[in-house]
Amino acid sequence: MSFFRRKHVPRSEPRGRIDERDIMFSRWRLEPGSSRYREYYARHPERENIDQSFRDAPGLLKSGASLYHPLMFAAADATFDTVDQLHALVDGPVHDRQQDISAEELSTFLKGWLLQLGAHSVGITLLRDEHCYSHVGRGERYGEPVTPQHRFALALTVEMDHEMVRSAPAGPIVMESSREYLRSGALAVQAAQMLRRMGWPARAHIDGRYEVVCPLVARDAGLGDIGRMGLLMTPRLGPRVRIAVVTTDAPLLTDSPSHDEAMLDFCLSCRKCSATCPTEAIPPGDRIDAEGAARWQIDSEACFSFWNQSGTDCGRCMSVCPYSHQNNLLHNSVRWIIARSALARRLAVPLDDLIYGRTPAPKDPPTWVR
Ligand code: SF4
Ligand code: SF4
Numbered sequence: 001m002s003f004f005r006r007k008h009v010p011r012s013e014p015r016g017r018i019d020e021r022d023i024m025f026s027r028w029r030l031e032p033g034s035s036r037y038r039e040y041y042a043r044h045p046e047r048e049n050i051d052q053s054f055r056d057a058p059g060l061l062k063s064g065a066s067l068y069h070p071l072m073f074a075a076a077d078a079t080f081d082t083v084d085q086l087h088a089l090v091d092g093p094v095h096d097r098q099q100d101i102s103a104e105e106l107s108t109f110l111k112g113w114l115l116q117l118g119a120h121s122v123g124i125t126l127l128r129d130e131h132c133y134s135h136v137g138r139g140e141r142y143g144e145p146v147t148p149q150h151r152f153a154l155a156l157t158v159e160m161d162h163e164m165v166r167s168a169p170a171g172p173i174v175m176e177s178s179r180e181y182l183r184s185g186a187l188a189v190q191a192a193q194m195l196r197r198m199g200w201p202a203r204a205h206i207d208g209r210y211e212v213v214c215p216l217v218a219r220d221a222g223l224g225d226i227g228r229m230g231l232l233m234t235p236r237l238g239p240r241v242r243i244a245v246v247t248t249d250a251p252l253l254t255d256s257p258s259h260d261e262a263m264l265d266f267c268l269s270c271r272k273c274s275a276t277c278p279t280e281a282i283p284p285g286d287r288i289d290a291e292g293a294a295r296w297q298i299d300s301e302a303c304f305s306f307w308n309q310s311g312t313d314c315g316r317c318m319s320v321c322p323y324s325h326q327n328n329l330l331h332n333s334v335r336w337i338i339a340r341s342a343l344a345r346r347l348a349v350p351l352d353d354l355i356y357g358r359t360p361a362p363k364d365p366p367t368w369v370r
Contacts, residue, residue, distance in 0.1 A: 012226070012287070012294045014130045018213055020137025020146075024304040027051045029138070036142060050301055057308035061174065065311025072171030072369055073311065079178035083207050086182075087139075089189045090204040098199030103251035110154065110194075110252075114187055119156040120241060121234060123221030123255040127153040127247055131212045131220070138208060146211045150201060150247035152254070154191065155218035157234060157241040158184045160318070162326050165240055167365040168315035169278070169306075175369070177313050180242035181207035188244035200250035207244075214243040222255035228267040228274065229282050229317040230298045233260070235335065238323025262339045263323070267296075270349050273317035276359045279306045282317060320360050322352045 020026055021040060027047065030037040032055075041048040058064035061073045061080075111122045125131075127150055136144045164176035185206035195202035205212050215232040219225055223243075224234040231239040274282040281302040290297040307313055318324055325331040337344045364370070 014216065014293045017130055017132060017134040017146075019135050020133040020210070021135055021143070023137060024054070024300050026137030026142075028054050028304070028308075039143075054304060054308045057305070058311060059308050060313070061311055065309065067170055067310045067312050069171040069369075072175055076171070076174045076178040079175070079182050080207075083178070083182050083185050086185045086189050086204075086206060087209050090192065090206060090209050091202075092193070092196055094196045094201050095199045101198070101251070103253045106250060107253040110191060114156050114191060117187055117190070118158065118183060119187055120159045120237060121223050122154065122156045123218065123223045124152060124154050124252045125217060125220040125222075125254050125257065127151060127212075127217075128220070131217045133211055133213065136211070148247075149203065151249050152247065152252045153212060153217045153221065154246045154248070154252065155214065155221040155223055155243060156184060156187055156191075156245075157218065157223055157232070157237075157243050158187070159237055159327070160240045160242060162240065162324070163366055165315060165319050165324065166363040168319040168362060169310055169312050170362060170365055171312060172365045172369055173315040173319070174312040177242065177315070184242045184244035188246050191246045192248070195246070195248050195250045198250065200248055202246055202248035202250065205245040205247065210245075212245050212247065214245050217245050218243050220257045222258050225258050225260040225263055226295065227263060227321075227323075228271070228296045229321070230296060231318065233263055233267075233321075233323055235260070235263075235339075236327050236332065238321050238325075239318045240321075240324040260339075262345065265342065266322075266338060266345045266348070269346060270322065270352075272320050272322065272349075272352070272358065276316050276320045277303075278314070278316060279303060281306075316362070319362070320356075322348065322356075 030040055061077050107124060114122045127148055129148055131153060132148045133146045136142055136146060158180050160176050160180050164172040188204035188206050192202040192204040215226055218232050224232045227233040227239065229239060232241065232243060233239055234241055271284050274284040279302040281299040283296055287294045287296050334348060338348050
């Protein structure tokens, strides 16, 4: 009868902090001969060869990459350049007169404003030590310990366009990623700026300038749970989102943390991302104890290796996930049923395979980008 029963999937709590210097983007940027390079590989000699293979590959958005497309790569590069321009705005001077406002009034306004500006979802949590990286891994502050500065964290998601995502791993995926890093980054910068103008310290955490692990903050802010592919899975868009965060001392009301057992139960039987990943980076089995928390541990080196060969950020896992289907009446009805019935979840997996294929081929990009 276990076919019909929901498997209990306990909530996973990180017991330590992640060092941003260990993530692939930070390691990839280490320059041979630099003091950062020597210091990092003195601590992690086992990573030097594999990391060098990434640096030797054509690289993200580079002309020798297998999925190179001059227009799409130039467009994505231009958008990432624009995100870089936001880095100077993530923090700034705080107005010296603090406005008197209730937590309820400010939280309601901020959420409504960000949704009106284009966010898909917004949630608030207390900032916990485990949300923060232990050390900065990028930029001029590389190597500095991260001290949690603020009391609250507001997480927001923005939707990745379905048509651009479904041709992953071709160029549209990286154009769309860059666009959503820019949109989410601009929203976070605006919200942080507004709070500082009202007299409250606030910092935006955006692509290239994170001090927090966004999916963990978003989960505790009630926006979704973390699925098999290691990404935030939202109830309406699954992993088809990008996230930004604002940390602040402004008075805010917190939301209930997410623990979507039905979604985690669906992930246990689905495994579609694992079957489709070109590098077998996503485990097909159950969650394991990784760095003190039960979770699916993706092979980030295998994943990043594909990115550097293809030149895009791949996104095949995101594109085939049944939760990534369009946010419409049909798919929302299916999401509603599978959230409530273990039997429906078991039936939904083969049904999705039947309609879309177990390992669906990428769709053609929109005609204007071909
Ligand atoms: S593809 Fe399936 S297993 Fe992978 S994250 Fe989506 S629902 Fe979970
Ligand atoms: S982005 Fe691509 S390579 Fe990386 S885990 Fe997803 S499917 Fe695999």
